Amino acid sequence: MKQIAIQDANILIDLLMAGMFNHCLALQYQFCTTDIILDELYEEQVEFIKPHIYSGKFYVITISPEELEQIAALANANRRISPEDWSAIYFAEQKAALLLSGDGAVREIATARKLTVCGTLWILDQLVGNDILPTQQAAVFLKALLDKKRRLPVSECQARLKLWSGP
Numbered sequence: 001m002k003q004i005a006i007q008d009a010n011i012l013i014d015l016l017m018a019g020m021f022n023h024c025l026a027l028q029y030q031f032c033t034t035d036i037i038l039d040e041l042y043e044e045q046v047e048f049i050k051p052h053i054y055s056g057k058f059y060v061i062t063i064s065p066e067e068l069e070q071i072a073a074l075a076n077a078n079r080r081i082s083p084e085d086w087s088a089i090y091f092a093e094q095k096a097a098l099l100l101s102g103d104g105a106v107r108e109i110a111t112a113r114k115l116t117v118c119g120t121l122w123i124l125d126q127l128v129g130n131d132i133l134p135t136q137q138a139a140v141f142l143k144a145l146l147d148k149k150r151r152l153p154v155s156e157c158q159a160r161l162k163l164w165s166g167p
Contacts, residue, residue, distance in 0.1 A: 004097035005029040008088045009040045011100045014120045018141040025057045026132045032059045034087040080105045135164035
């Protein structure tokens with residue numbers, strides 16, 4: 001069984017913006033998000049994802065009213081992050097899943113709760129390391145994200161670009 005990897009909105013946006021979403025689904029993870037996170041995306045972003053939902057390659061966790069109450073309680077107890085972000089943490093805990101987020105506050109809270117948290121650069125590393133993307137294509141995707149002013153650690157990006165762009 002594949003490990004579950006729950007994506008928050010900023011990861012989904014990064015993957016869609018750079019054109020990496022389809023490639024990401026080739027990794028050996030069951031990628032998903034929650035319904036309230038999906039609601040944060042623009043309609044055209046959701047339309048791009050829908051065929052992958054219908055095919056079963058990507059799934060959306062439908063939050064029950066009881067789960068929503070528990071998520072709301074978490075959000076009320078710690079308002080540093082949104083209920084949508086809390087939904088990703090909540091289900092990462094419930095499903096012993098990997099949490100994919102680039103949000104600093106989400107990462108801090110999730111790490112304190114003993115969750116494994118990775119981000120966009122980790123996904124790129126996985127795509128290269130599993131021979132899904134050639135290094136030159138990974139560099140193109142990373143440059144696209146940097147050009148769109150996505151929040152990524154500059155020194156780590158520069159190191160990857162140097163490594164992936166070749167001589």
